[in-house]
Amino acid sequence: MRRTSVTTLPRSATPFDRPVTTGAVVERHEILAPTSRLTRATRRRIVAVIDPVWATDNDDPSDHTRAPLETIRRAAELLTARLRSGEMISATPNGRLLLQLRREDRAARPVRLQEMAYFALEVLDRLHRADGVVDLGVGWAPITRKQDPEAAARAAADAAAESLRQRDLQPRQDGVHAPSRNPRISGWTAGRQVLWATVGSVALPFLAMVGLYQVGIDVSTPLYWALVVSLGITALTIWAEVSHSFTPPVMPPAPDGPPPRATAVIAAYLPNESDTILETLEHFVAHEYDGGLQVVLAYNSPVDLPVESELLALERAHEQLTVLKVHDSTSKAQNVNAALRVATGEFIGIFDADHHPADGSFERAWRWIADGHDVVQGHCVIRNGADSALARLVAVEFEQIYAVAHPGRASLHGFGIFGGSNGYWRANALERIRLRGSYLTEDIEASMRTLGAGGSIVNDPGLVSFELAPDTVGALWKQRMRWAQGWFQVSVRHLWPLLRNPHMTARQRIGLTYLMGWREVYPWISLAAWPLLGFLAWRDGGLDMGTPLFVLITLFVMVSGPLQTLAAYRLAAPSVRRHKRWFVTAALLNLLVYTEAKNLVNRVAHLKQLRGEHQWVVTPRTAPSTGSSTPDSDHLEVAA
Structure with a gap:
């Protein structure tokens, strides 16, 4: 593959032994090459995975499509502008970007990787203009004595998959050195x-x-x-x-011209909010807005509920209503992020299920x-x-x-x-x-x-x-504690x-x-x-x-x-x-x-x-x- 580095390096040298002077596009195996020894420079390296996908017309929010490999390769070349000396990037056959970067802080907060993810978002959106919102899964893992580059890449891919499920563009860490605390919680x-x-x-x-x-x-x-x-x-x-x-x-003056289309996103966890959701949706579909209002209910539920059939009937009765069940969601954030794939408004109002x-x-x-x-x-x-x-x-x-x-x-x-x-x-x-x-x-x-x-x-x-206000002291305590x-x-x-x-x-x-x-x-x-x-x-x-x-x-x-x-x-x-x-x-x-x-x-x-x-x-x-x-x-x- 053509390199963006101005320095040509022998294939036999390992990534840490080479006198690399700029970031480069390389082959996958060069990023994952085993190290002969764990030097100080090696300990300050991470392997990162950026996994870009595009939303499809499928009703399943977890369904997606990928860009052609040539687009990913071109994105890798453009991303070298954000690499530093000795850092590498590769476009993998499965449509992902694999990187080896310097680890810049010990607090496991890769700020620069977050910035690179945003840059990748802009690059990919420009290179591959497809209908639907582009999502990125971003994961990383350090190279350590217990975790060689190959193992770090697998951990980073797992972390990127979780980032993709969350749909929040946030870099996540995984692997043997990922921080994990699971304290026991009891009534005491x-x-x-x-x-x-x-x-x-x-x-x-x-x-x-x-x-x-x-x-x-x-x-x-x-x-x-x-x-x-x-x-x-x-x-x-x-x-x-x-x-x-x-x-x-001071309220700004009304802008010239008609107002644009808007979207109302209602996030719900139905086992807790099934008593209020129908009333809320009926209020929203009756809400008048001159620009046209799209109403999206993005909800998750661990079990099937009788109210879901009523929601589908309401969706069939109202063209502006979209009912989106986010099967892999465990949070309000995931529901809202999933709703972006179907949102058509120029601006978006976010509401809880009782608003x-x-x-x-x-x-x-x-x-x-x-x-x-x-x-x-x-x-x-x-x-x-x-x-x-x-x-x-x-x-x-x-x-x-x-x-x-x-x-x-x-x-x-x-x-x-x-x-x-x-x-x-x-x-x-x-x-x-x-x-x-x-x-x-x-x-x-x-x-x-x-x-x-x-x-x-x-x-x-x-x-x-x-x-609605919480109706019990226990519910209020949990809400305020959160x-x-x-x-x-x-x-x-x-x-x-x-x-x-x-x-x-x-x-x-x-x-x-x-x-x-x-x-x-x-x-x-x-x-x-x-x-x-x-x-x-x-x-x-x-x-x-x-x-x-x-x-x-x-x-x-x-x-x-x-x-x-x-x-x-x-x-x-x-x-x-x-x-x-x-x-x-x-x-x-x-x-x-x-x-x-x-x-x-x-x-x-x-x-x-x-x-x-x-x-x-x-x-x-x-x-x-x-x-x-x-x-x-x-x-x-x-x-x-």
């Missing part, structure tokens, strides 16, 4: 974690302060001032977000997309608040999140976030970013990658969709790279530090007041209740929380705002128990993540007893 696990996150995190710091004091070290003063500063930062940030939430972004968007939502979303934004996140409103006290509490909490915190933070820090549902994406941006099921909050992770790529996410509190652990995953993975990203402004870096750094440590800081107060009482034989610390804590608890609830009442959707008692009750519960309960969830989530627990639990949804939607007048008032 959560109980122990709650105990450590409460009693342990109070008792151990108290004992540590007492022990240090006994040897002549008093840390109470620096800890006191650290708490004062910490509480002050949090209180001031809440006030700033509340203030900015009253100045929402009912308000009238005019797609027209409103298109104005933001046409104005140059890649993603617009709307306002999620609880529609079953009258069903229970828990639902009422969550209804008010959602107004605090979607009517105050999200738009206020976006205005304050200069970026929004995609919240997983009632979010609208420019179609080509979603095809490039994809959702990653390896994260418990795939929506937040996709938001961070979008920001890192220079994309624009805007928050529009007037873009309303109505959803959210908290997922946020922690994303913070650990993306905060530092984003802070170094040249696309980020100083204001955005400050916002990211607060959102992904400070919010993770604050639940532990807030609890540190108790061991400090206990130590001061032990040391001084009593406690001066007039100290500035008590004054600050009182102001923080008594003013900031109710202030946010009051702002939520003023900015809430009319269907929730008309229930004043809900807000009064929520303010009291936040003061007494609910805020600390959410901090506890965050602390336990950290322990779960550090222990290696990564369970993705779908929140069960049941149909509300109070009806499926709110009056049309509410829709119009919110959207005005």
Whole structure:
């Protein structure tokens, strides 16, 4: 095969012994040639597999076709532009790209391989213009003493196959050195974690302060001032977000010409959401949008369910509806990614199985997309608040999140976030970013990658969709645990790279530090007041209740929380705002128990993540007893 390298090398030399000066297209066997010894250079090598496929017209989302081998060979030649000295690439007979690259970090995060995958996506799309979305499976494995290049290639191919099943363009590692943690989880696990996150995190710091004091070290003063500063930062940030939430972004003017076709993707896990899915689909197929609305239900189910026959009947009755069963899916991310193969809209709205968007939502979303934004996140409103006290509490909490915190933070820090549902994406941006099921909050992770790529996410509190609140404490606990652990995953993975990203402004870096750094440590800081107060009482034989610390804590608890609830009442959707008692009750519960309960969830989530627990639990949804939607007048008032 013709080489792109300017240096001609003898066939007898091994890849690591050759004086290669540039990357080259080589034969497969040259990449997989055994090494005579494991040198330092060899230990810093990986074998990678890029497996490109194209969607077909088949109803099976796992079915695909491949490009001609000549196209893959040409792509290999073009990809040498991204290779470095001594790196190699080969087009294999089965239509894959096989690479040998330098391993550039020990954290198993091949950033450059991800960049090469995106470049390969562009190259292949240009070389092979076929109908359907192009997908890439990307896998890699290191060359080690236990894993020669041939074994590394097999492991990389297995990892690429899993990447292809996920349809998320994410490089995956496999092989004997792939990290793997499978901790045992029992009924006692959560109980122990709650105990450590409460009693342990109070008792151990108290004992540590007492022990240090006994040897002549008093840390109470620096800890006191650290708490004062910490509480002050949090209180001031809440006030700033509340203030900015009253100045929402200016709605862009309607673009010239008719709106384009749009797609609504509804992701569902039917064993949990079969009670709501038919009602949701009937709402969507009745939704009016001048540009034409395609509705795609992308769902997975481990068993056949009676509702599936009803779904097929509904599909036959409505031409704009596509029912797509994703047989190999185990996550919402896979369902959404699979839906891209059939999506025809210029922009795509993503919804959970219980969402009912308000009238005019797609027209409103298109104005933001046409104005140059890649993603617009709307306002999620609880529609079953009258069903229970828990639902009422969550209804008010959602107004605090979607009517105050999200738009206020976006205005304050200069970026929004995609919240997983009632979010609208420019179609080509979603095809490039994809959702990653390896994260418990795939929506937040996709938001961070979008920001890192220079994309624009805007928050529009007037873009309303109505959803259901969890109906039991257990369901709410599981939902919030997944959210908290997922946020922690994303913070650990993306905060530092984003802070170094040249696309980020100083204001955005400050916002990211607060959102992904400070919010993770604050639940532990807030609890540190108790061991400090206990130590001061032990040391001084009593406690001066007039100290500035008590004054600050009182102001923080008594003013900031109710202030946010009051702002939520003023900015809430009319269907929730008309229930004043809900807000009064929520303010009291936040003061007494609910805020600390959410901090506890965050602390336990950290322990779960550090222990290696990564369970993705779908929140069960049941149909509300109070009806499926709110009056049309509410829709119009919110959207005005």
